[in-house]
Amino acid sequence: MTTSAIEDLSRRRGAGAGWLITALGVAQICSWGSLYYSFPLLAEAMRLDLGWSKPQIYGAATLGMALAGLAAYPVGAAIDRGRGRYVMGGAAVAAGLLLVAWSQVSNVALFYVVLAGIGCLQAANLYEPAFAVITRRVGAGGARRGITALTLWGGFASTVFIPLIQLLIDLFGWRGALMVLGAINIVVCGGLYFFAIDPKKDHPVPVREPHEPLPLTGRKAVAWAVRRPVFWALMVAFIAYAAAFSTLTFHLYPLLLERGLTAAGVVAVMAVIGPAQVAGRILIWVFAPHAPVRSIGSIIVIIFPLAVIGFAWAPAEVIVIAAIAACYGAANGMITIVRGLAVPEMVSREAYGSINGILVAPMNLMQAASPLAAAWLWSITGGYDAVLIAVGAGALVLCIGFWTAAALARCVDRRSGEYAGASQKKSSPPI
Template identity: 70%
Template sequence: MTAVPDAGDTRWFISALGAAQICSWGTLFYGFPLIAEAMRTDLGWSKTELYGAATCGMLLAGLAAYPVGAAIDRGHGRYLMAAASVVAGLLLAAWSQVTSIVAFYAVLAVLGCMQAATLYEPAFAVIARRVGPLGARKGITALTLWGGFASTVFIPLIQFLIDTQGWRGALLGMAAVNAVVCGGLYFLAIDPRKDAPIRTHHPDEAAPLAGRAAVRAAMRRPAYWGLMIAWISYAAAFSSLTYHFYPLLLERGLDPSGVVMVLAVIGPAQVAGRIMIRAFASEAPVRKLGSAIVIVFPIAVIGFAYAPPQVAVIASIAAFYGAANGMVTIVRGIAVPEMVTREAYGAVNGSLVAPMNIMQALAPLAAAVIWQASGGYDAVLAVIFIGSLTLCAGFWIAAIRSRGI
């Protein structure tokens, strides 16, 4: 049994994870729309065909969330995240060679599983294992600050590679980043020998729960189901909004350059929101913090629905929406140990993330169906508004029922 790592070692650990997260998010998440658009132009495939593959990947990512979390609880985070990055690199290289839609779908399906093992949730679980669930707040907050720069760094970089090397060359560059940079950083940063000591128990006490037993125990707590409702609603409402933001704002009367200006506000606002939490609410109970943040979402939806089509006005609303989005990422990371249970973080959080990811994959398609059936985005915004209210209700129920945890 080893001692908890010192402050300098923890800073290196978080910084290395953060740099790897920038690369993982930048290549495995933010790069897809750019590559897909270039493929559409080159190969003549439809957007439906291209984005259908991404949906398959996200569905499998949802199914993989629990086993990934449980594996990290057992101390396999180093090999899991490093190997997943290497495999992701090989898959991106394979993607660069596809000529058939069947091969494209096969690559994107497996790549979704690698996302489940490399993005925020497994990194959160690794942090919780290193410093303990209750000590993970600062590390998770810092990690999300790093991750917030992924789009800023990689969207222009990938576009440059597409312009100079073509989409196939860009994918080869992204493959090298995953296999070498991400794989190397995860392997070097995650060392199970430096994890916080496992809580010991006396012979007359029950052993700490793990895996499915921990999830079953968590399911007996009302706060677990409140969070489940909240996160599924969040995924349904705001993945729809994210994927349809561009055409929605065009329909609202903005020109394309105005829409781009509005969208450019969201990323920096997410980082600003996380900085605000770190500066002013680093010790605030997560149930109080989250209860205040979720109110922003229905207000923002009302703003997007009824605000005049002026860039400054809608960009201001988008800034509040982006800041709340950034803050919710932190709340999601620390909600389980502070509101549900302090045992088996990876498994319990993975069980909550799995249906959230599945809903995130299906909701944009459902929004498109609603748009087509109704002839406009008014009905879509109405459904998103209902989802935002359900998010509030679910989190508030979890907050009320989690007192004493």
């Protein structure tokens, strides 16, 4: 197949990917809502019913998130091999069955086993595998629009599912709520992932001349990527982001109470973050649809240390703190797009799932450990001042790491005359 024929076929398949994006978007709302945002509500209902302590319950969530980090690479590698339909569809069904099993637990050991399984399956059901599926379908060059659109869908997960889950708990108790969530995963998520992901419609692979190197895949692609400084700069940036984001996500409520806001005021502030994430993604969609991701990210990361300063020093007024939370939420929404596009635009256009899986694995591990570390720091110091200092330091590392990655990617662009990730000379792999 000639290059022009491949480009024409790619455009036609990209234009016909609307059903895939819509199906993945609906499924992502349900996956995020049932597997991620449901936990705090269900945990509190379990604590009141079973008398378990918060550390017992949240320790299981930490274990699950850690295992999600370990599962990221094999999931990405499987999607690179064209198995996205079975990986995501099968994981959704398995997650639904584990949610049903969760509804029947009455001892801590079984609870930990179930949450460990759900954590592993998150690696196959949330954004990263969906990004890999989109990239495989439309090609690395056409993935930006699809990934941005998918994050717009996913941004509504908390808005839809938090009130739904609370309603289910009120009507049926936490056990009944889990059974409904399990059915949603099996029927809605499993069905949509299976029927929407079609390997036959994946982006065509160009036919290479005999003297041209074969595209890198799997472990070879990862081995090539880890020899590039830009990969490590991105990893440092994303690990620092995970630490800051996870800490604020789990501790923002008590932190703002300690700052002097009322419980109603804190809820009002936190309600701003979800819509702000969607608004931030729309800003990129409208005003920067073709801007290099390194340029977008270099601006966005500045917001995080400024937000931490605001949470620490701004007057304890709901309107002021809500405005800071809106900026923080918008930055979070936009950084999700940056994370999804960083590999094809700054590292390599080949083996997206494998390389991205290795890149986000330590990020997921940090996301699991940070809330517990912050709680430990709070218990030692007796307040959130030290926690905010640590989060602020993480935000600064995020800035330095991403700026370094952007500078390295810009140097490659200058040498090759195209985005990092595009093919270089025939004698060397694409970057």
